Every structure is written in structure tokens, then in C-alpha cells.
Amino acid sequence: MNLTLPMGACNAHCHVFGPRERFPYATEATFIPAKDAPKEALYALNDGxxxxxxxxxxSSCHGFDNSATEDAVAMRPQSYRAIALLPTDIADTELRRLDAVGFRGVRFNYMSHLGHHTPIDDVIGLAARLEPMGWHLQIHGSPSLLTDLAPALRRSPVPVVIDHIGRVDAAQGLHQQDFRALLALMRDDRFWVKVSGMDRITRTGPPYEDAQPFAKTLIAEFGDRVVWGNDWPHPNHAGPVPDEQQLVNLIARIATSEAQRERLLVANPQKLYRFGDNT
Incomplete structure (x- = not known):
């Protein structure tokens, strides 16, 4: 039986690609999707x-042109929000415009396959300009960044959201250094984590039994600062593309009570992304 989700449940991490005829991929993109993943497909998936x-x-395939993401949010302005990719010297006028149309944070990639890495001091400098709008930073990178960038990230004046369980290696177990570094960050209440990506950190494949304990631990210890997403359409995925319904059903294994699922899927996303506030 499929898991029944609470009213207002949120998919807090996914992407749209194209359609390329309307939203061309960036010429400097480090990857180009094999096929488009337009907003209509995302709506149908989430609704179902x-x-x-x-x-x-x-997504990095669209670079700093956030038009495809903005368009996806524009069709559902009360229930959809967005995270941008931006240069750190972005004008304040553009930040305010993006805020008005539903953007709530800026993502920075520190994965080797995603190209240029923005100097962390520049990221923290931008964060000072995000604070008045109630935005946050979203950080995606290899596990070592949790140690290497931790001192700088702790200087952030805005919340910092760590992607995909910190991209730790599930095979190394809960006591590995990288996961301990993530837990250390999470003890600072400015930090949040996405328990998306069990399919990315697994070494055993679905149903990701080696990865589930990491997500379960984060939810149990930091239940008011954890959100979930399915990462559709799973760009640059090394293993088998996940089954979307299975990902939803697995929420019951990592958030084992209704109260935990309510926080994970409803209350926490509402606090972080402020749905319905741009009427």
C-alpha cells in the first residue's frame, strides 16, 4: 500500500529542464540533459x-538564466517556490525581483562535475544581502566540504541548507568522519539538511537500506530542520533511476511517526520557503 502523505506535503528538491526550444541550455553548461523535463511533467508527477x-x-544546465525555473513557479504561485543559481555580484534589484516571484534561496555547487566553484568568502558576502529578504544558502558538494568549508559556513548570517545528506558514502557507516562532520554542523541551529538523495549515497541500490539510517538519524535528532525531496528528474545519476513512488513510500521508514512526517513534509518546508506569502 502506498504511503498517504499529509495535507500540504512538499517535494523540496526537484528540477526542470527546458523545453530547450523555449529555454535553451547554457553554452557553458557542464552537462546537457538527454531529454527535456518540462514543468508539465513535474506538475503531473507531484500531483500523482x-x-x-x-x-x-x-539546474546548472541552465546556468544563471533562471527563466525555466521561474516559469515553473509562476504557474503555481502559492504552492511552488524556487532556488536560484546566481553570481555573487547579482544586483539587489534582481534579488528583490526574484523574491517577488517566489525565489527563496541561492544554491552553490561544489561537486567536481559541476564546474566552477564560487569562492566561499564571496558566498558569505552575498548571504549578508540575502538576510533582509529571509533567503537562505543551499550548498551541494562532496562530503569533504562539510569539513573544509565548515568554518566559513558557520559565519553565514542566513540559514544554510546542505543537499542530499551531505553526499556521504553510505558504505562507510554512521560513524564515518564525513557524517560526523554533518552532525556537527547540524548542532548549530542555522543549518538544515535535505534527506533527498538516498539513491545517490547508497552502495546497495533500492530500497537503499544502507542509506536509510543516515536520513533516519537526521530526522530523529534534528527534526525541525530537515526537509525531503525526490530530486526529479535525477540529473547525473550514476545508478538506476529511482522509482518515484518507492521514494515516497520510503518516507515512512525514515520518518516513522505521523508527527515526524508532518514536520518533514509540511511544517519545515513552510518555515523555510514561506508558501502562500506572495498574495
Whole structure:
């Protein structure tokens, strides 16, 4: 039996690609999707799974042109929000414009396959300009960054959201240094984590039994600062593309009570992304 999600459940991490005829891929993109993943497909997926709210994260295949993401949010302005990719010298006028159309944070990639890495001091400098708008930073990178960048990230004046369980290696177990570094960051209440990506950190494949304990631990220890997403359409995925319904059903294994699922899927996303505030 499929898991019944609470009212207002949020998919807090997914993407849209194209359609390329309307939203061309960036010429400097480090990857180009094999096929488009337009907003209509995302809407249909979320609706079918019972995910009534959504956060669309700008993909590096579109670079700093956030138009495809903005367009996806524009069609559902009360229930969809967005995370941008931006240069750190972005004008304040553009930040305010993006805020008005539903953007709530900026993502920075520190994965080797995603190209240029923005100097962390520049990221923290931008964060000072995000604070008045109630935005946050979203950080995606290899596990070592949790140690290497931790001192700088702790200087952030805005919340910092760590992607995909910190991209730790599930095979190394809960006591590995990289996961301990993530837990250390999470003890600072400025930090949040996405328990998306069990399919990315697994070494055993679905149903990701080696990865589930990491997500379960984070939810149990930091239940008011954890959100979930399915990472559709799973860009640059090394293993088998996940089954979307299975990902939803696995929420019951990592958030084992209704109260935990309510926080994970409804209350926490509402606090971080402020759905319905741009009426």
C-alpha cells in the first residue's frame, strides 16, 4: 500500500529542464540533459504522488538564466517556490525581483562535475544581502566540504541548507568522519539538511537500506530542520533511476511517526520557503 502523505506535503528538491526550444541550455553548461523535463511533467508527477507543494531548484544546465525555473513557479504561485543559481555580484534589484516571484534561496555547487566553484568568502558576502529578504544558502558538494568549508559556513548570517545528506558514502557507516562532520554542523541551529538523495549515497541500490539510517538519524535528532525531496528528474545519476513512488513510500521508514512526517513534509518546508506569502 502506498504511503498517504499529509495535507500540504512538499517535494523540496526537484528540477526542470527546458523545453530547450523555449529555454535553451547554457553554452557553458557542464552537462546537457538527454531529454527535456518540462514543468508539465513535474506538475503531473507531484500531483500523482500527492505532493501539493514543491521547490524547484535551478539546474546548472541552465546556468544563471533562471527563466525555466521561474516559469515553473509562476504557474503555481502559492504552492511552488524556487532556488536560484546566481553570481555573487547579482544586483539587489534582481534579488528583490526574484523574491517577488517566489525565489527563496541561492544554491552553490561544489561537486567536481559541476564546474566552477564560487569562492566561499564571496558566498558569505552575498548571504549578508540575502538576510533582509529571509533567503537562505543551499550548498551541494562532496562530503569533504562539510569539513573544509565548515568554518566559513558557520559565519553565514542566513540559514544554510546542505543537499542530499551531505553526499556521504553510505558504505562507510554512521560513524564515518564525513557524517560526523554533518552532525556537527547540524548542532548549530542555522543549518538544515535535505534527506533527498538516498539513491545517490547508497552502495546497495533500492530500497537503499544502507542509506536509510543516515536520513533516519537526521530526522530523529534534528527534526525541525530537515526537509525531503525526490530530486526529479535525477540529473547525473550514476545508478538506476529511482522509482518515484518507492521514494515516497520510503518516507515512512525514515520518518516513522505521523508527527515526524508532518514536520518533514509540511511544517519545515513552510518555515523555510514561506508558501502562500506572495498574495
Amino acid at each position: 504522488l500527492g505532493l501539493q507543494r514543491c521547490v524547484v531548484v535551478q
